[in-house]
Amino acid sequence: IAGITQAPTSQILAAGRRMTLRCTQDMRHNAMYWYRQDLGLGLRLIHYSNTAGTTGKGEVPDGYSVSRANTDDFPLTLASAVPSQTSVYFCASSDSTAGNNEQFFGPGTRLTVL
Amino acid sequence: GQNIDQPTEMTATEGAIVQINCTYQTSGFNGLFWYQQHAGEAPTFLSYNVLDGLEEKGRFSSFLSRSKGYSYLLLKELQMKDSASYLCAVRDGDYKLSFGAGTTVTVRA
Numbered sequence: 001i002a003g004i005t006q007a008p009t010s011q012i013l014a015a016g017r018r019m020t021l022r023c024t025q026d027m028r029h030n031a032m033y034w035y036r037q038d039l040g041l042g043l044r045l046i047h048y049s050n051t052a053g054t055t056g057k058g059e060v061p062d063g064y065s066v067s068r069a070n071t072d073d074f075p076l077t078l079a080s081a082v083p084s085q086t087s088v089y090f091c092a093s094s095d096s097t098a099g100n101n102e103q104f105f106g107p108g109t110r111l112t113v114l
Numbered sequence: 115g116q117n118i119d120q121p122t123e124m125t126a127t128e129g130a131i132v133q134i135n136c137t138y139q140t141s142g143f144n145g146l147f148w149y150q151q152h153a154g155e156a157p158t159f160l161s162y163n164v165l166d167g168l169e170e171k172g173r174f175s176s177f178l179s180r181s182k183g184y185s186y187l188l189l190k191e192l193q194m195k196d197s198a199s200y201l202c203a204v205r206d207g208d209y210k211l212s213f214g215a216g217t218t219v220t221v222r223a
Contacts, residue, residue, distance in 0.1 A: 031209065033210075033211075035213075040215055041215060042201065042213040042214055042215040042216050043157070043201065043203075043211075043213040044213070045210060045211070045212070048210060050209070056208075058210065059212070090156060090157070094209075096209050100145065100147075100162040100164075101145070101205070101209055102147065102159045102162060103147075103159070103211060104159070105156035105157050105158070106156060107155070107156050108155075108156055
């Protein structure tokens with residue numbers, strides 16, 4: 001089934017630990033995005049990639065890093081997790097050549113940093 | 115940057131109509147999206163407007179006025195399954211989306 005998968009579904013993490021959230025899409029979309037969603041703040045862009053091999057910073061990039069080695073995968077790494085990074089993380093992808101360039105979202109990862 | 119405002123909550127009765135307003139101030143504009151998000155789930159695409167006017171898709175319609183920085187999403191013949199959050203998002207010239215905080219719609223029997 002075509003779409004976006006994220007792993008893990010949820011995770012509880014001790015502060016200071018390193019964590020990588022995985023995201024894979026099989027729609028051959030060129031663009032991919034990472035958002036965090038917090039109550040009352042909506043979705044905020046962390047990092048994005050317009051094509052394999054390139055990445056860019058979004059609205060809230062501090063404490064996070066990404067890589068885009070190929071079209072399908074876009075992992076998000078927290079080098080040293082802090083409690084303020086407790087959130088729901090959504091990965092998304094889009095085809096920027098398409099008419100409306102809508103973004104398709106993965107199911108999300110619920111991360112709790114203690 | 116983008117500043118996007120929409121109401122926090124709305125309540126309506128099954129079968130009724132609800133209009134969710136969204137106002138925005140942007141440094142660049144390349145389209146406006148509406149997404150639906152049920153509790154605990156991912157956002158799903160509802161509509162897209164890039165030109166002024168009304169786009170109709172079944173029970174849902176979306177309107178855009180670029181000169182006023184204003185959009186609305188109209189939900190007609192409300193059903194219980196329409197209870198969800200509705201997210202307004204503006205796309206900038208780099209194809210990045212900025213989201214409003216979302217409007218939670220509760221449909222009552």
